[in-house]
Amino acid sequence: MLAALVPPLTPLGDAVAALAGVATAAVLFATSRSGAAGDRPWRLLALAPLFPVLALAVGAVVQPETVLQQVVLRWLPTVPGYAVTVVALLHMAGRSGLRRTCSRTSLELALFGTAAVVVMQLLLVGPGNSWAGLTVGAQLVLGAAVAATGAVMAAALTVLGSVAAHRQGMAAVLLGGLVLLCLGRGTATSAALLGAPHLVAATRIAVVLGLALVVLARLRDAAASSSTGAASGRAVQLRSVLPQLALVAVVGVVVGPLAFGVRPTRVTLAGALLCVALSAAHRWVTAREDHQRGARLRSDEAYFRKLLQSTREAVLVLDRRLRVGWVSAALADLLGTTPAELAGRDLLTGGTARPGTVDPADAAALRRLLAGPAGAPGLLTLRVRTTDGGTRHLEASVADLRDEAAVGSVVLHCRDVTEREARERALAEVAYTDALTGLPNRAGWEAALAGTGAGHAVLLVDVRGLDDVREHAGRDTVTTVLVELGRRLRATTRGEEVVARTVGGTFGILAEGDADTAALLADRCLAVLEQPVTTPAGVFDLTADVGVVVAEDGLDVAGLTARAELAVAAARTSGRARATVWTPELGAAAARRDRLREDVAGAAARGELWLAFQPIVSMGEQRVTGVEALLRWRHPDLGEVPPREFVPVAERAGVIADLQRWALREATTTVAGLPAVDGVPLRLGVNISAAHVAARTLVDDVAGALRCSGLGPERLVLEITEATVRAAGTAVDGDIAALRLMGVHVALDDFGTGSSSLLHLTRLPIDVVKLDRAFVSRVDRDRDSRALCESMVTIGRALGLDVVAEGVETPAQLGVLRGLGVGFAQGFLLARPLPAADLAQVLRENAGALWPGLVGSSAGPAATLIAGETADSSVLREASGA
Structure with missing residues (x-):
C-alpha cells in the first residue's frame, strides 16, 4: 500500500515524503524485533514505505518528457509495495481465523474490495464521466491505482473486523492511516493525469499524516500485546456491521451525485449492484453459519445435559x-x-x-x-x-x-x-475409650484437656493397693476392682465432668470450679475410694493419692499433665492418702530437680564433687579407727546440694554408679595419704549402691582404685545396704566373694531395717554390721529398742562381726551403747563429716583421740571442739548421713 504514484513535485515535497517513508520503515522494523508471532506482519509492512522512496529516486535520475511517462515511471516501482501491504494486512488478520470461515471471509473481501473500488473511483476520477477525456494509457494507470488502493482498503477493513477486541483500537488507527495514504497517493496521481497539478502538493500532507498514524498503530499494538484479551462479543458484532457499512457507503456514493444532477457512471452502477449482491450473499452465508453454530450449541447442550443427568x-x-x-x-x-x-x-x-x-x-x-x-x-x-x-x-x-x-x-x-x-465415629469411640471401664482412655483424656482454660480443675487420682490385690487374688480381680472404682468416681462427679482412666490404676477428672471446689471433690473421691471393695475373691481396702491443678488460660495439655503429676507425687511422698494442690513452689522444686538431673552427670568433670569423711570411733580406745567417705556436691548456682536430694536424682538419671566410682577412687587416694593413729592405719568405708552392683563392674572398679591409690585392700570396707542385696539378687554374692578374696572387707549397712536381716548375716560373707539409726535414736529411753540392740550385739559377737552404731547424737545414747558392748560408733556427737584437711588435723592432735567430754573422756581440747556441740536431732541426722 504505502507505495503510490507521484506526479512531478517540488524537490521539497519529494524530500519530505521520502524522509517520512524511511522514518516509518525504520520505526516499524525497530519495534518488531522481539521475534513474537505478532511482530512478523509489522516487519513485512516495514518494507512498503521504501518502495515510494525508490520511485522518487528513479524519477530523480530519469527525466521523462511527458506527464504520462513521469506518472508511469513513478507507478511501476511502487506496485510491489501494494502487494506487500495487502499480504501483511491479511497476515495480521490471522490465517487461522480466515480458514475457519473461508467462504464468509472471501465474500467480505470481495464486498470490501468492490466497495473500495467504487468509492476510490469516485474520489480519484470524479462522479462524472471523466474517463472519456483520458488516453488509454492514463485510463490504465488510473484504473490500476483505483484497484490497488481498493485492495488495500479491503484488506484494512478485514483486519478491523477480525482482530481481537483488545487490538481493535490499533486496527482503527491503522485503517485511518491507510485511508489518508490511499487518498493522498491516489489523489496526487488523479490530479496529475486530470490536469490539476496544483493539488499535488496538498496531498503530501495526507501522506505524511497517514504514515504517522501507521507508526501510532504499531505503538498501540505493542502496548496491547502485554494484555491477553481474546476476541469478545464486541469484535464479533463489529465484523457483522462492517459489511453493512460498506454497502451503505456504496449506496451513498451512487445516490449522492444524483442530488446534484450528476448521473453515476456505468462502473459505479455496476459496482453498486455487485455490492448489493455480495451483501445479500454475505448475509445468507452469515445466517447459515449462525444457524449451524446454533444447532451445534443446542446439540452440545443436549449432549452435556443428558450426560449430567445420566x-x-x-x-x-x-x-x-x-x-x-x-x-x-x-x-x-x-x-x-x-x-x-x-x-x-x-x-x-x-x-x-x-x-x-x-x-x-x-x-x-x-x-x-x-x-x-x-x-x-x-x-x-x-x-x-x-x-x-x-x-x-x-x-x-x-x-x-x-x-x-x-x-x-x-x-x-x-x-x-x-x-x-x-465408621470414623465408631473407631474414635474405640480409640478414645477404655475397654475395661468404659471411661475415656489416655487419648480421650488428652482430647478433653485440649483447650481447657480458667474455670476448670484437673484431678489426678493414683490408687494404692492394686499390687496387693494382684498378688493375692489375680488380674481378674484387679479388673473387677478397677471397674468398681471407675463407677464410684463417675457417680461422685457431675454429669458434664469428665472421668477417665489414663493408665493402670490412675484416673483423671476434669471438673468445673475453683481450687476450693476441686479440693472438696478430691476429698469426696478419697472417701469413696477408701470404702472396701467386695469381690468374689474377698474384700479389699484401697487408698489413693490425689493431685489437684487449677487450669489457667494458655496452659496446654502437657503443662496441665506435668503439674498434676507433680501434685500427685507430692501427695504420695507424704506417706498417707491425701489430696495435694499444685503450687508454684512444687513447680519450682520440679524445676530444681530437672536442673539437678541435667547437671549431675558432669559434676565430677567440672570439679563440683568433693568428699567429707565422718570418723568412726572405737568405744574401747576412744579414738578414731576408721572413716566413712560421704559424697558431697557444691553446685555453682544452687550451692551445697544435700545427698538426700541429689542421690535419688542421680539414681533416676542412671549416673549413680559413675558418681560412686569417682568417690571410690578419690576416697582411697585421700585416705592412703592420711597419717596412721598409733601406728594403725585407718580403715575407709565407702557406700556401694544397687546400680553399681548391677553394672557388674564393682570388682574391677575396686581393684583399679586400690591399684592407683596404693591403699591396702584390708583397709577398705565396702558398705552395702539390705536394699542393695535384695535388688542385686544373687549377683551380689559372687562380687562379695571376689572382694573378700582380694582382702577387702564388707559391711552390711542400715542393719535392722529390712525383713530378712538375720538371713543376710548368715548368707553373706560380711565382716561388719552397722546398726541403723532407727534403733540408736531410742536406745537410751526405750526398753524395747535397747533390748533389740543388745540382742543384735550378741548375735554379731557370736558371728565374729564388728558392730558399729550409726547416728549417735546424744551422750546418753553413747553411754548406753558402750554399756551394751557396741565396739564402734559414729555420729554427730562424736564428729561431723569433715573435709580431708580437717580430718588430718584431728588425727595429728592427741593421736586421733576423739571422745565427748560429757561421757567421760581422756581426749584433749580438739576432741571437745569437734564433738562438744549439740543440735536438733533432724539436723544431726542430715549432717551425719549420706
Whole structure:
C-alpha cells in the first residue's frame, strides 16, 4: 500500500515524503524485533514505505518528457509495495481465523474490495464521466491505482473486523492511516493525469499524516500485546456491521451525485449492484453459519445435559443468591426427593425441618468459604436432612464460578460419606475409650484437656493397693476392682465432668470450679475410694493419692499433665492418702530437680564433687579407727546440694554408679595419704549402691582404685545396704566373694531395717554390721529398742562381726551403747563429716583421740571442739548421713 504514484513535485515535497517513508520503515522494523508471532506482519509492512522512496529516486535520475511517462515511471516501482501491504494486512488478520470461515471471509473481501473500488473511483476520477477525456494509457494507470488502493482498503477493513477486541483500537488507527495514504497517493496521481497539478502538493500532507498514524498503530499494538484479551462479543458484532457499512457507503456514493444532477457512471452502477449482491450473499452465508453454530450449541447442550443427568455424580449448582439452580438426579435420589422439588430452593436458610436443608453450622461454614479469598481450598462436609428425617453427610468440593460470566454459579461436587463418618465415629469411640471401664482412655483424656482454660480443675487420682490385690487374688480381680472404682468416681462427679482412666490404676477428672471446689471433690473421691471393695475373691481396702491443678488460660495439655503429676507425687511422698494442690513452689522444686538431673552427670568433670569423711570411733580406745567417705556436691548456682536430694536424682538419671566410682577412687587416694593413729592405719568405708552392683563392674572398679591409690585392700570396707542385696539378687554374692578374696572387707549397712536381716548375716560373707539409726535414736529411753540392740550385739559377737552404731547424737545414747558392748560408733556427737584437711588435723592432735567430754573422756581440747556441740536431732541426722 504505502507505495503510490507521484506526479512531478517540488524537490521539497519529494524530500519530505521520502524522509517520512524511511522514518516509518525504520520505526516499524525497530519495534518488531522481539521475534513474537505478532511482530512478523509489522516487519513485512516495514518494507512498503521504501518502495515510494525508490520511485522518487528513479524519477530523480530519469527525466521523462511527458506527464504520462513521469506518472508511469513513478507507478511501476511502487506496485510491489501494494502487494506487500495487502499480504501483511491479511497476515495480521490471522490465517487461522480466515480458514475457519473461508467462504464468509472471501465474500467480505470481495464486498470490501468492490466497495473500495467504487468509492476510490469516485474520489480519484470524479462522479462524472471523466474517463472519456483520458488516453488509454492514463485510463490504465488510473484504473490500476483505483484497484490497488481498493485492495488495500479491503484488506484494512478485514483486519478491523477480525482482530481481537483488545487490538481493535490499533486496527482503527491503522485503517485511518491507510485511508489518508490511499487518498493522498491516489489523489496526487488523479490530479496529475486530470490536469490539476496544483493539488499535488496538498496531498503530501495526507501522506505524511497517514504514515504517522501507521507508526501510532504499531505503538498501540505493542502496548496491547502485554494484555491477553481474546476476541469478545464486541469484535464479533463489529465484523457483522462492517459489511453493512460498506454497502451503505456504496449506496451513498451512487445516490449522492444524483442530488446534484450528476448521473453515476456505468462502473459505479455496476459496482453498486455487485455490492448489493455480495451483501445479500454475505448475509445468507452469515445466517447459515449462525444457524449451524446454533444447532451445534443446542446439540452440545443436549449432549452435556443428558450426560449430567445420566451420571451418578451428586452435583449441586447454586446461583448468585445461593439458591438451587440445578441438581443432579443422583443427589436428589440420595436425599429422597426429585430435582424439580429442589430447584429454586434456598437450602442454606430454608429451615432445619425441610428435606434437603443443610445444617446451620455447615451452611455458615460454606458461606465463610465463599466469602474468603479466591482460590482457597474448597472442601468441607455438609450435613443435609433427608425426607425420612435422617441426615446425610456429604463431602462437597466447592468451585466458586460466580465471577465467570458464562457460569455465574457455585458448583458443589458431592460425595456421600455417611457410612465413612459412622465408621470414623465408631473407631474414635474405640480409640478414645477404655475397654475395661468404659471411661475415656489416655487419648480421650488428652482430647478433653485440649483447650481447657480458667474455670476448670484437673484431678489426678493414683490408687494404692492394686499390687496387693494382684498378688493375692489375680488380674481378674484387679479388673473387677478397677471397674468398681471407675463407677464410684463417675457417680461422685457431675454429669458434664469428665472421668477417665489414663493408665493402670490412675484416673483423671476434669471438673468445673475453683481450687476450693476441686479440693472438696478430691476429698469426696478419697472417701469413696477408701470404702472396701467386695469381690468374689474377698474384700479389699484401697487408698489413693490425689493431685489437684487449677487450669489457667494458655496452659496446654502437657503443662496441665506435668503439674498434676507433680501434685500427685507430692501427695504420695507424704506417706498417707491425701489430696495435694499444685503450687508454684512444687513447680519450682520440679524445676530444681530437672536442673539437678541435667547437671549431675558432669559434676565430677567440672570439679563440683568433693568428699567429707565422718570418723568412726572405737568405744574401747576412744579414738578414731576408721572413716566413712560421704559424697558431697557444691553446685555453682544452687550451692551445697544435700545427698538426700541429689542421690535419688542421680539414681533416676542412671549416673549413680559413675558418681560412686569417682568417690571410690578419690576416697582411697585421700585416705592412703592420711597419717596412721598409733601406728594403725585407718580403715575407709565407702557406700556401694544397687546400680553399681548391677553394672557388674564393682570388682574391677575396686581393684583399679586400690591399684592407683596404693591403699591396702584390708583397709577398705565396702558398705552395702539390705536394699542393695535384695535388688542385686544373687549377683551380689559372687562380687562379695571376689572382694573378700582380694582382702577387702564388707559391711552390711542400715542393719535392722529390712525383713530378712538375720538371713543376710548368715548368707553373706560380711565382716561388719552397722546398726541403723532407727534403733540408736531410742536406745537410751526405750526398753524395747535397747533390748533389740543388745540382742543384735550378741548375735554379731557370736558371728565374729564388728558392730558399729550409726547416728549417735546424744551422750546418753553413747553411754548406753558402750554399756551394751557396741565396739564402734559414729555420729554427730562424736564428729561431723569433715573435709580431708580437717580430718588430718584431728588425727595429728592427741593421736586421733576423739571422745565427748560429757561421757567421760581422756581426749584433749580438739576432741571437745569437734564433738562438744549439740543440735536438733533432724539436723544431726542430715549432717551425719549420706
